[in-house]
Amino acid sequence: MTEREYNECVTTYADNVYRFILKNLRNEEDARDVVQTSFEKMWVHRDEVDATKSKSYLFTVAYRQMIDHIRKVKRVQLKEEFNEGIKIQNKPANNLKKILDEALARLSETQRTLVLLKDYEGYSYEEIGRITSLSESQVKVYLHRARVQLKEYLVKVENVI
Amino acid sequence: MMRIDRHNYEECFILYWDNELTASQKQAIENFVKENPDLQEEFTVLGEARFTPDSKIQFEEKNFLLNSSTINITNYEERLLSYIDDELNPEERKEIERSAEKNPLVQKELSLLQKTKLQPEAELVFPGKSDLYRTEEKISVIRMTWFRVAVAAAIILITGFAVLQLVNANRVRDDVARVDEAKTPSTKSGNSSTSSEGQKSPDQTPVDERTTKVNTGDNKKETGTNKKNDIKPVIENKDQQSSVVAYQPENKNNLPKESERPGEIEPTKVGNTEVAILDKKDIDGATAAINTVLTDFDVTPKDNISLYIPEPEKEKGGLKGFLRKTTRVFERRTKIQTTTEDNKLLVGAFALSLK
Numbered sequence: 001m002t003e004r005e006y007n008e009c010v011t012t013y014a015d016n017v018y019r020f021i022l023k024n025l026r027n028e029e030d031a032r033d034v035v036q037t038s039f040e041k042m043w044v045h046r047d048e049v050d051a052t053k054s055k056s057y058l059f060t061v062a063y064r065q066m067i068d069h070i071r072k073v074k075r076v077q078l079k080e081e082f083n084e085g086i087k088i089q090n091k092p093a094n095n096l097k098k099i100l101d102e103a104l105a106r107l108s109e110t111q112r113t114l115v116l117l118k119d120y121e122g123y124s125y126e127e128i129g130r131i132t133s134l135s136e137s138q139v140k141v142y143l144h145r146a147r148v149q150l151k152e153y154l155v156k157v158e159n160v161i
Numbered sequence: 162m163m164r165i166d167r168h169n170y171e172e173c174f175i176l177y178w179d180n181e182l183t184a185s186q187k188q189a190i191e192n193f194v195k196e197n198p199d200l201q202e203e204f205t206v207l208g209e210a211r212f213t214p215d216s217k218i219q220f221e222e223k224n225f226l227l228n229s230s231t232i233n234i235t236n237y238e239e240r241l242l243s244y245i246d247d248e249l250n251p252e253e254r255k256e257i258e259r260s261a262e263k264n265p266l267v268q269k270e271l272s273l274l275q276k277t278k279l280q281p282e283a284e285l286v287f288p289g290k291s292d293l294y295r296t297e298e299k300i301s302v303i304r305m306t307w308f309r310v311a312v313a314a315a316i317i318l319i320t321g322f323a324v325l326q327l328v329n330a331n332r333v334r335d336d337v338a339r340v341d342e343a344k345t346p347s348t349k350s351g352n353s354s355t356s357s358e359g360q361k362s363p364d365q366t367p368v369d370e371r372t373t374k375v376n377t378g379d380n381k382k383e384t385g386t387n388k389k390n391d392i393k394p395v396i397e398n399k400d401q402q403s404s405v406v407a408y409q410p411e412n413k414n415n416l417p418k419e420s421e422r423p424g425e426i427e428p429t430k431v432g433n434t435e436v437a438i439l440d441k442k443d444i445d446g447a448t449a450a451i452n453t454v455l456t457d458f459d460v461t462p463k464d465n466i467s468l469y470i471p472e473p474e475k476e477k478g479g480l481k482g483f484l485r486k487t488t489r490v491f492e493r494r495t496k497i498q499t500t501t502e503d504n505k506l507l508v509g510a511f512a513l514s515l516k
Contacts, residue, residue, distance in 0.1 A: 003295065003296060006295060011290075016281070019285045032287070036292070103277070120281040124248065140248075150277035154276055154277060
């Protein structure tokens with residue numbers, strides 16, 4: 001990967017990675033840190049990175065960075081996460097997008113990651129498996145379960161409204 | 162069986178209509194109703210309050226229940242999820258779409274699942290993108306073949322020589338200017354001598370005396386302009402000759418190729434020839450006519466200056482042009498930019514790698 005290819009990668013994918021991480025972490029600063037570190041890693045290892053697979057590489061690195069970050073944060077602020085869950089339940093839901101965001105927040109980390117990689121980036125089960133170090137069938141099962149949960153949440157909330 | 166009487170007939174009637182009694186029991190009930198006509202109506206109403214199945218109501222999606230079809234009650238959710246995730250081949254996709262058209266249950270489920278699909282938010286943009294861009298800090302290495310090295314060496318030599326020439330030319334010019342400066346006051350003093358004689362330096366007195374003589378003789382003659390031009394150099398050339406002679410040896414020390422530098426030599430040459438002509442004229446004895454013009458002394462210093470000023474300019478331009486040309490040729494031949502993208506001139510900081 002050349003310097004130019006790296007910079008093109010920044011132009012093309014920085015926003016995508018940022019969205020993916022931000023939706024998972026729900027904290028702009030943390031998301032920015034993760035994205036920055038990911039690009040730094042890619043720059044350092046640019047000689048080993050195949051330019052055609054730069055996006056996958058970037059998402060894999062960012063995903064690992066994010067998991068590391070979550071583990072670190074979890075050890076420190078377990079209580080805050082719990083509160084957030086309650087907050088979401090109390091929030092009035094106005095439109096589908098909002099409801100979906102709430103539903104997404106209620107998924108497990110893995111499920112959320114899978115849904116985002118599928119819906120935002122359109123990765124196949126196989127590609128998602130490579131990024132998250134899961135088998136293709138695991139991805140499929142987790143993803144389907146997540147989707148059904150999202151659906152049930154939608155139905156429930158719609159009935160309430 | 163219990164005995165039927167007017168106290169328990171209702172229960173017996175229900176059992177009758179619910180078809181829970183044997184044939185003989187049913188017969189006993191029927192006989193009882195006949196015996197008690199006032200209970201006939203109640204017996205009939207109970208019989209009418211039963212439901213019969215509506216044969217018009219049919220389950221239309223019978224096929225959906227058959228395991229033989231590709232999308233059925235057991236697999237439809239998984240198929241729909243795969244459809245949502247875009248993991249089906251075109252044929253399977255079509256099948257799902259067809260099934261959704263026919264089957265409201267599938268249709269409903271599909272639209273619900275489609276709602277769960279998240280859309281990336283374009284307004285979410287990474288804020289510090291400019292920090293992520295990088296440039297490699299590396300010294301640009303120019304690959305050079307022996308031929309290119311030779312060209313570069315030649316250019317360095319030529320440039321060096323040209324600079325040397327330029328420096329020398331400047332020095333010579335300075336010398337000439339100095340000589341001129343030294344000379345012009347003397348002519349000026351000659352000029353002033355028209356009004357006051359006797360203050361001359363010993364070697365200039367003959368000339369000055371001559372001019373003063375002429376001055377008194379032909380003051381009225383204004384038409385002799387042609388001759389004026391011819392004569393001016395007399396003094397000038399005589400002075401110049403001496404001055405040129407004076408610095409010529411110096412010149413030769415600095416510049417061996419004097420003959421290649423016409424700009425510098427021109428004045429002496431012209432001077433020499435003109436001096437020769439003038440000498441002839443002097444011999445011809447046209448002294449009176451010529452000397453008349455010598456009275457206009459104020460012209461000579463001007464001409465003196467104009468002889469030298471343009472020459473160095475010409476020389477400088479030629480050198481500059483030559484340097485520019487060599488640079489251009491070098492750039493074209495080697496395809497090496499002498500400036501970077503941001504207009505910085507690269508001077509002397511290149512590495513050579515020899516093949």
